[in-house]
Each structure stands twice: as C-alpha cells, then as structure tokens.
Amino acid sequence: MSKTYTIAVIPGDGIGKEVTPWARKALEKAAQGVADFTYEPFDLGAERYLRDGAILPDDELERIKKTDAILLGAVGDPRIKAGILERGLLLKLRFALDQYVNLRPSKLYKGVTSPLANPGDIDFVVVREGTEGLYCGAGGAVRRGTPQEVATEVSINTAYGVERVVRYAFDLAMKRRKHVTLVHKKNVLVNAGDMWQRIVDRVGEEYPEVTHDYSHIDAATIYLVSDPSRFDVILTDNLFGDILTDEAGAVVGGVGYSASGCINASNEYPSMFEPIHGSAPDIAGKGIANPTAAILSAAMLLEHLGFDDAAKRIHAAVEADIAELGSTARTTEQVGEDILARI
Amino acid sequence: MSKTYTIAVIPGDGIGKEVTPWARKALEKAAQGVADFTYEPFDLGAERYLRDGAILPDDELERIKKTDAILLGAVGDPRIKAGILERGLLLKLRFALDQYVNLRPSKLYKGVTSPLANPGDIDFVVVREGTEGLYCGAGGAVRRGTPQEVATEVSINTAYGVERVVRYAFDLAMKRRKHVTLVHKKNVLVNAGDMWQRIVDRVGEEYPEVTHDYSHIDAATIYLVSDPSRFDVILTDNLFGDILTDEAGAVVGGVGYSASGCINASNEYPSMFEPIHGSAPDIAGKGIANPTAAILSAAMLLEHLGFDDAAKRIHAAVEADIAELGSTARTTEQVGEDILARI
Ligand SMILES: CC(C)[C@H](C(=O)O)[C@@H](O)C(=O)O
Numbered sequence: 001m002s003k004t005y006t007i008a009v010i011p012g013d014g015i016g017k018e019v020t021p022w023a024r025k026a027l028e029k030a031a032q033g034v035a036d037f038t039y040e041p042f043d044l045g046a047e048r049y050l051r052d053g054a055i056l057p058d059d060e061l062e063r064i065k066k067t068d069a070i071l072l073g074a075v076g077d078p079r080i081k082a083g084i085l086e087r088g089l090l091l092k093l094r095f096a097l098d099q100y101v102n103l104r105p106s107k108l109y110k111g112v113t114s115p116l117a118n119p120g121d122i123d124f125v126v127v128r129e130g131t132e133g134l135y136c137g138a139g140g141a142v143r144r145g146t147p148q149e150v151a152t153e154v155s156i157n158t159a160y161g162v163e164r165v166v167r168y169a170f171d172l173a174m175k176r177r178k179h180v181t182l183v184h185k186k187n188v189l190v191n192a193g194d195m196w197q198r199i200v201d202r203v204g205e206e207y208p209e210v211t212h213d214y215s216h217i218d219a220a221t222i223y224l225v226s227d228p229s230r231f232d233v234i235l236t237d238n239l240f241g242d243i244l245t246d247e248a249g250a251v252v253g254g255v256g257y258s259a260s261g262c263i264n265a266s267n268e269y270p271s272m273f274e275p276i277h278g279s280a281p282d283i284a285g286k287g288i289a290n291p292t293a294a295i296l297s298a299a300m301l302l303e304h305l306g307f308d309d310a311a312k313r314i315h316a317a318v319e320a321d322i323a324e325l326g327s328t329a330r331t332t333e334q335v336g337e338d339i340l341a342r343i
Numbered sequence: 344m345s346k347t348y349t350i351a352v353i354p355g356d357g358i359g360k361e362v363t364p365w366a367r368k369a370l371e372k373a374a375q376g377v378a379d380f381t382y383e384p385f386d387l388g389a390e391r392y393l394r395d396g397a398i399l400p401d402d403e404l405e406r407i408k409k410t411d412a413i414l415l416g417a418v419g420d421p422r423i424k425a426g427i428l429e430r431g432l433l434l435k436l437r438f439a440l441d442q443y444v445n446l447r448p449s450k451l452y453k454g455v456t457s458p459l460a461n462p463g464d465i466d467f468v469v470v471r472e473g474t475e476g477l478y479c480g481a482g483g484a485v486r487r488g489t490p491q492e493v494a495t496e497v498s499i500n501t502a503y504g505v506e507r508v509v510r511y512a513f514d515l516a517m518k519r520r521k522h523v524t525l526v527h528k529k530n531v532l533v534n535a536g537d538m539w540q541r542i543v544d545r546v547g548e549e550y551p552e553v554t555h556d557y558s559h560i561d562a563a564t565i566y567l568v569s570d571p572s573r574f575d576v577i578l579t580d581n582l583f584g585d586i587l588t589d590e591a592g593a594v595v596g597g598v599g600y601s602a603s604g605c606i607n608a609s610n611e612y613p614s615m616f617e618p619i620h621g622s623a624p625d626i627a628g629k630g631i632a633n634p635t636a637a638i639l640s641a642a643m644l645l646e647h648l649g650f651d652d653a654a655k656r657i658h659a660a661v662e663a664d665i666a667e668l669g670s671t672a673r674t675t676e677q678v679g680e681d682i683l684a685r686i
C-alpha cells in the first residue's frame with residue numbers, strides 16, 4: 001500500500017501558469033508505479049488579487065500546510081505594485097512554512113550555449129538562507145513623500161537561523177565535492193558577516209573532510225563570470241543568494257534551466273519547488289516559455305520526498321533533451337512533450 | 344599664473360602601493376604646462392595600523408580635507424580583521440568627505456578579451472550612492488557568541504541623499520546616451536525601493552529627453568552577462584552598486600581596467616579617485632599588478648578638476664596601449680612606462 005502524497009499546485013502569474021502543468025505531468029510520469037500523487041490546485045496570484053483582493057487567506061495557508069509538498073510557478077504582475085504579491089504570497093509562504101534552505105543548483109548542461117566564452121565545467125549549488133536577513137520585512141519610512149523622508153530596511157540574522165542552514169550546506173558538501181564557500185560582505189556588514197563567519201568556522205570543525213573558504217559578494221560576482229568551476233557549495237544569506245543565483249542562471253545559459261527548492265529541512269512543513277525565473281510578463285501568453293526549469297523543480301520535489309530514482313529519470317530526460325534539442329527554438333508544449341516522451 | 348593643486352596620495356595596502364605611483368606619474372605628465380600639482384603623501388593602511396594602531400587620525404583627516412583631490416590605491420590586508428581598515432579608513436573618508444556619488448564607468452576597450460562570448464559594445468557608467476544604505480554602520484549584535492545571538496544591519500536611506508545622486512545621474516545621462524536604469528530590489532525592500540522609485544520618477548520629469556527604466560538587482564546581474572550593451576547610466580544604492588560594478592569589471596575583461604571616483608559633487612570637500620580593484624594580497628609584492636585602472640583614476644581626477652584635455656590624453660594613451668599590447672603579459676612597470684610614453 002503506497003502512501004498518497006498531496007501536492008499543492010500554485011501556478012501563480014504569467015509564464016508560471018504555462019510551465020507548471022508540465023512540472024506536474026513530469027512528476028506524475030516519473031513517479032508512475034512508485035508513488036501516488038493527488039493535486040490540490042490553489043488559485044493564488046495576480047488574477048485572484050485583482051478579482052477579490054485576496055493574496056494568501058489564512059484558511060488556504062492552513063490547507064497548504066497540510067500538503068506534502070508544493071509546486072509553484074512564479075509570482076509577480078506588472079499591474080500590481082511591486083512587493084504586494086512577492087511579500088504577501090511568495091515570501092509569506094517561505095516564512096510561514098519556515099523554508100530556511102533555499103536550494104539552487106546551477107549546472108551547465110551539454111548542448112546549452114553559455115554566454116561565457118570559456119565556461120568550463122559548471123556544477124555548483126547555492127544554499128541560500130530563506131527566512132532571515134533583509135527579507136524579514138523589518139524597516140519603515142517616516143515623512144513619506146516629503147524632502148525629509150527617511151526609509152530603512154533592517155537585516156535580522158540569528159545564530160539559530162544561520163547555524164541550521166550552515167549545517168545543511170556542510171551536509172550537502174559531504175555528498176558532493178566537499179567544499180563550501182561562504183559569501184557575504186563581512187568587511188562592511190560587520191555584525192552579520194562576523195556571526196556568519198564564526199558559525200561557519202565552528203560548524204566546519206565538525207566536518208574535517210570539507211574545506212571551506214570565504215568570498216565577498218562583490219568578488220563572488222566576478223568569479224561567477226571569470227571562473228565559475230571553482231565553486232561546489234556556495235553558502236550565503238537571503239539577499240546575496242537572490243543575486244548570485246540569478247547571475248549563475250545567466251552564466252549557465254539562462255534561468256530557463258534553473259530550478260530551486262524552498263526547503264523546510266526539519267520537515268515540520270511542506271517544502272516548495274519552483275523555477276528560479278519569474279513570471280516574465282514580456283513573454284507571458286505566447287506559449288514560448290521554457291518549461292525545463294519547472295520540470296527540474298518537479299525532480300527536486302521527488303528527491304525531497306525520497307524518490308531518488310524517479311528524480312533521476314527526470315534529470316536524465318532533461319539532459320538528453322537539452323543535449324539533442326537545446327539549441328532549437330521550440331514552444332512550451334513542444335519542449336514539455338519532448339521531455340515527457342523521454343521520461 | 345596657474346593655481347597649484349594639492350593632491351593627497353594614499354597608496355594604502357597591497358598592490359595599491361604598486362599602482363598608485365603610476366597614477367601620479369600619469370597625472371603629472373598629462374597636466375604638464377596646464378596645471379601644477381603638489382603631492383601630499385599619507386601613510387595610512389595596514390602597515391601604519393600594525394605599527395602604531397592609527398587608522399585615520401583626526402588631524403590627518405583635517406589635512407586631507409584641505410587638499411584639492413585624493414588619489415587612493417587600495418585598502419585591505421589579510422592580517423587585519425575584515426572591516427577595520429575598510430570601515431575605519433576607506434568608508435570613513437567617503438562618509439566624512441560626503442562623497443555621495445561613487446562614479447564607476449565600465450567600458451570594453453578594443454584589444455581586451457571579455458570573458459563573454461559576444462560582449463557587444465559595452466560602455467556604461469554606474470552612479471552608485473556613496474554615503475547611505477547598508478554602509479552607514481548602523482546595526483549591532485546581542486548575545487554575541489551564544490546560540491541566542493542576533494545580529495542586525497540597518498540600511499538608512501534619505502530623500503535628501505537619494506535626490507542629490509538621482510539628479511547627478513540624470514545630468515550625466517544628458518551628456519551621454521540619455522538613458523537611466525534604476526537598479527534596486529523594490530519588490531522586497533519596499534520602503535527604500537519605493538522611495539528611490541518615486542524620486543527617480545519625479546526628478547525624471549525635469550529631464551524630458553532622458554528615458555528611464557527599472558531593473559531588480561537580481562535581473563540586472565543577468566543583463567550584465569547576457570546583454571550589457573543595453574545600459575547607459577545605471578543608478579543604484581551603495582551595496583547594489585558595489586556588487587554590480589565588480590561584475591561589470593569582470594565583464595569588461597577584469598577590474599584591472601576599471602577606475603572610480605568618490606565624488607563630493609557640491610565641492611565642499613575633496614573628491615577621491617581609486618581603481619575599483621582591491622589590494623589583491625595574492626599578487627601583491629610581485630610587481631605584476633596592472634596599473635591601468637589607477638592611471639584611469641588619475642584621468643577621472645583631472646576631469647573632475649576641469650582639465651578635460653589632459654584627461655583625454657590619458658584616455659587616449661590607455662586606449663592605444665590596450666589596443667596594441669593589451670593581451671601581452673607585462674609587469675606593472677612595463678605597463679606604466681608604455682602608457683606614460685604615449686601621454
Ligand atoms: C520574486 C522575489 C521576491 C524572489 C526573491 O527575491 O527571493 C525571486 O527573485 C527569487 O529569487 O525567488
């Protein structure tokens with residue numbers, strides 16, 4: 001008797017709605033005979049907000065909490081003031097579900113053209129803290145709209161929050177090439193940076209096989225362009241992780257190939273899997289968005305639930321598809337069908 | 344009777360000490376017959392700190408305030424805890440001298456190999472705010488070293504501080520291709536981001552010939568790799584500017600070609616000119632650091648003082664040198680002499 005897993009599906013906005021169905025189909029096909037899934041769709045995002053003003057009602061959040069995992073598309077719509085959906089829906093989910101590990105692998109697939117002249121072998125994972133830092137929503141403004149306006153943003157960092165994500169990064173490094181690079185800006189953000197460094201040094205002692213080094217965020221953006229092969233596991237805070245993973249997406253040939261997991265590694269709440277690209281209003285509705293990143297996020301979901309073989313089937317299908325057809329212009333549906341056929 | 348300008352020279356640490364003499368020689372030669380310079384050297388940086396504990400004594404800061412401009416090399420030394428020299432010397436100068444415009448041009452010179460496969464024409468300027476944001480030094484820590492430690496960093500942004508740098512960016516755009524891109528993260532940092540956007544929109548109305556758009560910092564790091572030609576003037580805050588200009592340096596073939604000015608545009612205090620590269624402890628002392636960025640910072644200094652023709656002589660010499668010898672391995676001295684010979 002295999003357990004039935006309930007997956008919350010939140011396609012969200014723009015191309016999120018176009019790529020998420022393919023993530024679901026890939027999940028279904030890869031897990032055939034291995035696990036049963038039921039899907040609970042959630043109508044959340046711009047359309048819903050414009051229709052009835054709801055962003056993430058409490059009862060829907062409670063229902064999401066009861067699922068086993070979440071497939072998310074993308075959040076953001078140009079008709080709505082920046083921040084409302086991002087903070088009210090996407091970040092609210094990450095925070096309410098305590099998804100403290102934002103896991104973002106970057107890999108240059110065979111068949112993908114990197115914008116770099118000599119990309120080398122690129123295969124690293126960014127472990128981005130997901131529940132602290134400048135993303136807390138702390139800060140405010142006084143005398144808004146006057147010449148005396150002052151606006152603040154506060155980055156809150158706790159030893160508790162940092163240590164758990166640091167441990168995750170070292171555990172992950174043990175399964176990989178055993179190297180962790182802490183990225184921060186400790187020469188300027190001395191309070192938070194110093195705490196991160198101390199915790200990395202202390203936890204690192206428990207992992208004698210794992211080497212670790214440090215890079216300022218500004219230098220790290222250089223290395224991603226000049227020498228991306230140097231990285232194995234990049235460990236960083238919420239904002240720096242946001243920045244680095246988009247740049248990394250560009251370096252591996254476009255965010256269309258980059259998936260991510262927002263992981264509650266203590267398994268109290270469901271984890272969430274999403275492509276790292278956004279809602280891409282400029283190409284939304286045209287049926288040309290690449291569903292590969294969404295499909296790869298389904299593979300991350302399967303891995304998270306322990307179905308490694310099913311996840312591998314998706315990875316193998318994606319790799320074969322890109323190697324053969326990666327440079328061909330295809331519609332969303334074509335890419336989706338092509339990958340599905342190989343699973 | 345031409346006025347004599349006093350230039351404070353702060354070589355600082357590591358390769359800063361190796362490249363700054365060439366900036367000074369280039370300045371001298373380019374300005375021959377146009378202006379007289381005297382140089383006031385300041386022994387500030389790691390050696391001084393290790394010797395007598397001084398970082399930037401008040402009386403030296405007062406003497407620096409009386410100069411007409413500052414040539415700085417680089418600050419930072421691995422023997423000293425991160426943040427001490429950076430905050431105590433470099434950032435203290437930027438803040439005490441109210442250098443609110445951190446001006447960082449990025450240009451792909453003919454003869455330089457970009458790490459990008461198809462770099463296109465790259466020629467933009469980052470206007471980075473220099474006296475606010477996360478660089479204020481606001482923030483702290485409680486229960487340091489315990490499992491209950493909390494560390495904060497506070498970004499302080501004022502309408503006063505933002506508006507003056509926004510105006511500078513629009514004025515600069517008028518002399519260039521008339522386009523400003525605001526870079527921020529207004530979907531997360533809603534207080535500061537919203538203020539920046541409102542001020543850009545309002546000031547932008549006074550410049551009907553200048554178009555402006557907006558990019559999130561994460562997306563901007565993608566564009567720098569995938570389509571850097573799109574940018575003319577990038578306008579951003581202190582931290583995002585730090586990150587973007589290092590990535591931009593990589594994209595134009597290395598920070599060895601990137602100079603910067605820390606400008607007090609109201610001319611109450613001297614402005615400071617420095618290469619954007621750091622002290623590079625890994626290559627310091629070997630005589631192989633490229634002095635080009637330092638020499639270009641001397642050109643920025645000349646422009647700032649109104650000696651446009653002298654500045655152009657340096658630019659022309661550097662461009663000719665790179666076009667002919669840019670890909671040849673040379674020592675610091677060789678590059679310095681080669682450029683000097685062309686001025
Ligand atoms: C949409 C935005 C709030 C989000 C973030 O900044 O985390 C996105 O850029 C991401 O990286 O998932």
Ligand SMILES: CC(C)[C@H](C(=O)O)[C@@H](O)C(=O)O
Pocket residue numbers: 187188218418419429430433434585619
């Ligand atoms: C050394 C450091 C404090 C400095 C900064 O962050 O501004 C440097 O990276 C720069 O860009 O000039």
